[in-house]
Amino acid sequence: MWAEKYRPKTLDDIVNQKDIIERLKSFVEAKNVPHSIFAGPPGTGKTTAALCLAHDLYKEGYRERLRELNASDERGINVVRETVKTFARTRSMGEIPFKLMILDEADNMTEDAQQALRRTMERFTETCRFILICNYSGKIIEPIQSRCAPFRFTHLSRNDLINRLRLIAEQERVNIQDDGLEAILEVSEGDLRRAINTLQAAASIGKPIDEERVYSVIGRVNPVDVREMILLAINGDFIGARDKLREMILKYGVAGSDVVRQIHIEIFRFKEIPERWKIKLADVIGEVDFRLVQGADEEVQLSALLARLVEAGYEMGGGARRG
Amino acid sequence: MKHKPKSLAEVVGNKEAIQKFDSWLKSWDRGVPKKRSTFLYGPPGVGKTASVEALVNDLNMELVERNASDYRTADAVQRFAGLASQYGTLSGKKRLILFDELDGIAGTEDRGGLRTITEVVKSAMCPIVLIANDPYDPRFSTLRNHCLMIEFKRPSAGEVMRHLKKICMREDVAAEESALRFIAQRSGGDVRSAVNDLQALGQGKERLTYDDVSWLAFRDRKEVIFDVLRTIFYSRSCEEAKKAIDMADLDLNMLFEWIYESIPHHLKNPRDLAKGMDALALADLYRGRIRATQNWKLTRYVIDFMTAGVAMSRGKTEPEWVPFRFPERIRMLSKSKSERQMLSSIGMKIRRKCHLSSVRAVKEVIPYLRIIFEDNSEVALGIARWLDLDEDMIEYLAEPTKRAFIPP
Numbered sequence: 001m002w003a004e005k006y007r008p009k010t011l012d013d014i015v016n017q018k019d020i021i022e023r024l025k026s027f028v029e030a031k032n033v034p035h036s037i038f039a040g041p042p043g044t045g046k047t048t049a050a051l052c053l054a055h056d057l058y059k060e061g062y063r064e065r066l067r068e069l070n071a072s073d074e075r076g077i078n079v080v081r082e083t084v085k086t087f088a089r090t091r092s093m094g095e096i097p098f099k100l101m102i103l104d105e106a107d108n109m110t111e112d113a114q115q116a117l118r119r120t121m122e123r124f125t126e127t128c129r130f131i132l133i134c135n136y137s138g139k140i141i142e143p144i145q146s147r148c149a150p151f152r153f154t155h156l157s158r159n160d161l162i163n164r165l166r167l168i169a170e171q172e173r174v175n176i177q178d179d180g181l182e183a184i185l186e187v188s189e190g191d192l193r194r195a196i197n198t199l200q201a202a203a204s205i206g207k208p209i210d211e212e213r214v215y216s217v218i219g220r221v222n223p224v225d226v227r228e229m230i231l232l233a234i235n236g237d238f239i240g241a242r243d244k245l246r247e248m249i250l251k252y253g254v255a256g257s258d259v260v261r262q263i264h265i266e267i268f269r270f271k272e273i274p275e276r277w278k279i280k281l282a283d284v285i286g287e288v289d290f291r292l293v294q295g296a297d298e299e300v301q302l303s304a305l306l307a308r309l310v311e312a313g314y315e316m317g318g319g320a321r322r323g
Numbered sequence: 324m325k326h327k328p329k330s331l332a333e334v335v336g337n338k339e340a341i342q343k344f345d346s347w348l349k350s351w352d353r354g355v356p357k358k359r360s361t362f363l364y365g366p367p368g369v370g371k372t373a374s375v376e377a378l379v380n381d382l383n384m385e386l387v388e389r390n391a392s393d394y395r396t397a398d399a400v401q402r403f404a405g406l407a408s409q410y411g412t413l414s415g416k417k418r419l420i421l422f423d424e425l426d427g428i429a430g431t432e433d434r435g436g437l438r439t440i441t442e443v444v445k446s447a448m449c450p451i452v453l454i455a456n457d458p459y460d461p462r463f464s465t466l467r468n469h470c471l472m473i474e475f476k477r478p479s480a481g482e483v484m485r486h487l488k489k490i491c492m493r494e495d496v497a498a499e500e501s502a503l504r505f506i507a508q509r510s511g512g513d514v515r516s517a518v519n520d521l522q523a524l525g526q527g528k529e530r531l532t533y534d535d536v537s538w539l540a541f542r543d544r545k546e547v548i549f550d551v552l553r554t555i556f557y558s559r560s561c562e563e564a565k566k567a568i569d570m571a572d573l574d575l576n577m578l579f580e581w582i583y584e585s586i587p588h589h590l591k592n593p594r595d596l597a598k599g600m601d602a603l604a605l606a607d608l609y610r611g612r613i614r615a616t617q618n619w620k621l622t623r624y625v626i627d628f629m630t631a632g633v634a635m636s637r638g639k640t641e642p643e644w645v646p647f648r649f650p651e652r653i654r655m656l657s658k659s660k661s662e663r664q665m666l667s668s669i670g671m672k673i674r675r676k677c678h679l680s681s682v683r684a685v686k687e688v689i690p691y692l693r694i695i696f697e698d699n700s701e702v703a704l705g706i707a708r709w710l711d712l713d714e715d716m717i718e719y720l721a722e723p724t725k726r727a728f729i730p731p
Contacts, residue, residue: 001676001677001688001706001709003677004676004677047678051678068678070674070679070680071680072680072681072682072683073674073680073681073682104678104679104680105680105683193687194687197687197688197691198691200691200695201691201694201695204694204695204698204702204703205694205698206698217691217694236593238587238593238596239587242587246651246652246655250652250655250656250663251662254686258686291604291608291611294608294611294612294615295611295612295614295615296604296607296608296610296611297607297610297611299652300583300603300604300607301604301607301608303583303600303604304597304600304601304603304604306600307593307596307597307599307600307601308597308600310593310596310597311593311594311596311597313593314593314594
């Protein structure tokens with residue numbers, strides 16, 4: 001996949017996030033890396049930077065000295081603890097006495113897991129340094145934050161994205177037109193991985209890559225038809241809306257929290273919903289979001305939200321709609 | 324219901340019984356036989372009523388039919404059967420009088436009716452057929468003496484299965500053998516319920532698999548569940564609604580699913596529905612808390628909200644007779660389980676190579692892979708090799724997805 005094929009392998013290859021790269025290079029020079037937090041939006045180079053750091057630090061031996069974990073897959077405290085223990089326990093030969101552990105999606109860890117992580121980090125700090133990767137550093141508990149060097153990754157600039165995409169297109173001998181490029185930029189919202197995946201998918205449909213091909217990819221890739229579901233509810237079709245919801249959750253494996261977030265965004269975009277209703281709905285949405293964390297059934301809670309939307313639609317139509 | 328046998332040949336099994344019935348009926352052509360009535364008996368759904376209707380159709384006779392609700396008094400019986408049994412039809416067709424569901428005759432009040440039926444049977448000038456599940460009920464002892472007793476036995480699972488296969492062919496449904504066998508075995512010889520189950524599960528589908536039917540284990544409780552649901556949706560007080568739980572030994576989570584599935588059909592007014600769903604959402608919240616804390620005392624609140632909470636939501640909705648539906652979600656869950664497992668395994672493969680969690684891989688990479696695999700097989704194979712995907716995974720990704728294109 002192109003997203004992997006064209007991933008930079010050393011810090012010198014990384015074109016953007018200049019300040020960060022400078023600091024990381026100085027770590028390599030000093031042969032010392034503090035515990036760090038790489039925070040920022042998706043697709044901005046956090047994982048790449050961490051991997052390149054490891055590569056430059058350890059050169060050929062980096063596979064044994066590097067371990068990647070992510071919080072979504074390895075959920076429990078114990079998994080993290082055991083894995084780290086086994087990994088960090090052994091001293092490494094050579095100039096650099098510590099190993100590197102990359103913990104991705106660290107903001108997905110529960111507070112308890114993070115507490116345990118902090119103790120583990122302290123215990124094995126001689127033999128293992130951590131790089132925590134997350135979208136929001138605010139979700140990392142304070143004791144960990146205070147022990148880590150913070151790195152804020154920002155959205156990639158338009159030019160950086162364009163240059164990268166054009167480079168890949170050239171290497172892969174794919175003709176990409178300006179409007180196609182624009183479309184890709186628009187849909188990726190600064191996420192380089194998404195942009196490259198879109199590019200590759202569009203290329204597989206046919207060349208040259210123009211706006212139409214890109215939209216075709218977007219349409220097929222976006223399974224969250226939240227807008228359509230909301231419309232169904234507002235127009236009184238609870239069962240239709242619920243079926244759509246069910247399809248999203250059961251068939252496409254979309255997480256309830258993602259649906260809630262999308263609903264939140266969409267509701268505020270809807271011109272047809274009066275302002276005071278938007279506030280009322282925001283309250284319900286917030287409640288649903290909260291309950292999901294408490295372990296409630298995603299579909300049931302979201303259906304209750306849909307029922308409120310049906311009610312809202314009914315009220316908006318002066319109660320005259322077919323109920 | 325459209326698969327009810329129209330002719331005697333279509334009835335499942337019981338060839339001997341049908342033969343007996345047939346020759347008795349035909350004997351009326353030669354004059355009034357000694358036994359003017361025949362008593363068909365056996366378990367429900369094995370073809371007693373169906374045989375009568377089919378034979379009457381075959382022989383082009385007029386059928387006069389009554390069942391349990393009409394046996395209240397001697398008068399009622401006399402009114403409909405008395406004359407009918409004596410005089411010929413206007414059309415010239417031969418007439419047959421059927422007393423179905425005789426078990427439905429209640430105790431002493433209907434004695435009058437029962438006595439009148441016996442009189443009718445003794446003196447009828449046209450064939451009379453009685454149907455009951457248990458003919459050896461002491462109430463029927465006098466009646467039995469005047470009747471030709473014909474027993475209908477349960478058809479074997481194999482016979483039921485063959486019948487189901489025929490229906491599948493007629494309806495253009497490709498059903499797995501194991502699925503049909505399951506339905507047949509579960510029905511315990513009740514052909515009617517087997518056909519109903521087949522219809523409920525297979526309707527509108529091109530293919531029926533074993534997974535689709537395996538929830539049938541719950542069917543036995545269906546009647547009980549309907550009563551409970553009716554109580555919950557139509558109670559006028561909290562007390563009444565809460566009592567629904569005691570009506571039967573039901574799994575709470577299962578009951579929850581039934582209520583959740585049926586609620587939009589029974590609370591049609593949007594305000595009522597919103598309130599009802601709120602109640603269910605609260606009940607669910609407590610379920611989650613119980614799971615998290617293992618504090619089972621909270622169950623009483625789950626019950627409160629899912630019974631009384633839902634019942635009290637009814638404000639504007641008019642009560643009407645609406646059937647209850649099986650929780651669609653349960654059926655879908657088992658079906659989609661294999662799909663989600665597939666997604667998850669592909670996610671794991673991607674995760675190794677792309678430095679992503681499998682969860683994100685499913686959401687952020689697989690949709691693009693689908694497009695690449697669907698449209699461009701050369702590149703796809705390269706990627707498949709690189710990711711180490713097996714045949715099933717490749718097939719899954721290459722399956723065309725039908726989705727509408729929504730312009731931004």
